[in-house]
Amino acid sequence: MVPADEPPAAFSPAETGFVEGGVRWAPELPPGWVAAGADDGAAEVGEPEVVGGGPPTYAAEPTAWPEADPEDLSGLVADTVLDGARYGSMTLRTVSVRGDSARYRGQPRRDALLTARFGTGDDALLLVAMASGARAADDAHKAAQDAVRWIAGAVGRSRNRLSDDLRAARRGSLKSGLHRLTDRCYGRLRARGEDLGLDEGAYTASLRCLLLPADPECRIRLFFGVGDGGLFRIRDDTWQDLDLAPDETAAPFRFRATVAQPGDALLMCSGGLAEPLRGEPALAVHLAERWGGGPPGMAAYLADAQTRVKGYADDRTAVTVWDA
DSSP states (O other): OOOTTSOOOOOOGGGSTTSOOOOOOOSSOOTTOOOTTOOOOOOOOOOOOEESSSOOSSOSSOOOOOOOOTTOGGGOOOSEEEEEEEETTEEEEEEEEOOHHHHHHTOOOOEEEEEEEESSGGGOEEEEEEEEEOTTOTTHHHHHHHHHHHHHHHHHHTHHHHHHHHHTTOHHHHHHHHHHHHHHHHHHHHHHHHHTTOOTTOSOEEEEEEEEESOTTOOEEEEEEESSOEEEEEETTEEEEOSOOGGGTTOSEEEEEEEOOTTOEEEEEOHHHHHHHHHOHHHHHHHHHHHTTSOOOHHHHHHHHTOEETTBOSOEEEEEEEEO
């Protein structure tokens, strides 16, 4: 006990576990380590590039996290998801990023992304599935997550048949089979919405999938899905819009089989990237320059996908496949 006539001891930050005290390094640090406060020589990463007219409305970086429900933490989604792979002459990069508007308002990313490999070796099938929940729905992000999980499960269970059809180029069989799997996925979404007591059609999402054989001898690239988004290709330094054939404008189920050529870059994306890519020529030029020469690294691909355009602030989800 401190006597009443003596002042209390001076406060020292090192005496409490809530404030970090001074840091003292050993004379020799492991290779690659630097002392606190020392300049490590790393270059700073700048803000995402801006193309088109005028600065965007929102800040370039996230502002707020979505509100969390302690009883439903499985419903939380990250701001950004990034993935990639290489199989033979094929290189993949894929990303899903929360839009500037949702970042500012503390709303969850409505886009969902799933990447999966079914099987091994040259017999494997690669699936990239993306979905976008309805803008005004509170459970939009959950519907999108359910959509990609359920379609992936259906494709995985049908892997052997799909792989055989791909190798044999049975377009009709592939289209009817994937249409059937997609219809079942949307049937489950409708049933889930009913279980939640939602209005009919409220628990839904647009869905876009890319199915790729790992076999380097098979260059078929298979797209299928329902709803908005984009399917593009850079060939000979020129963008081609492959999303919708003229005779399929009224078809809810979309299907496209393409044959890759060396040097192609195939892009499938959600509406958040497809809309500015179609609406702002400067973005198309910028991404053609960035992606037309071959696959970038993961961090560079993320930066490219976040290239900002005034008036477009939705989630962006994309996969790009480069064929050497």
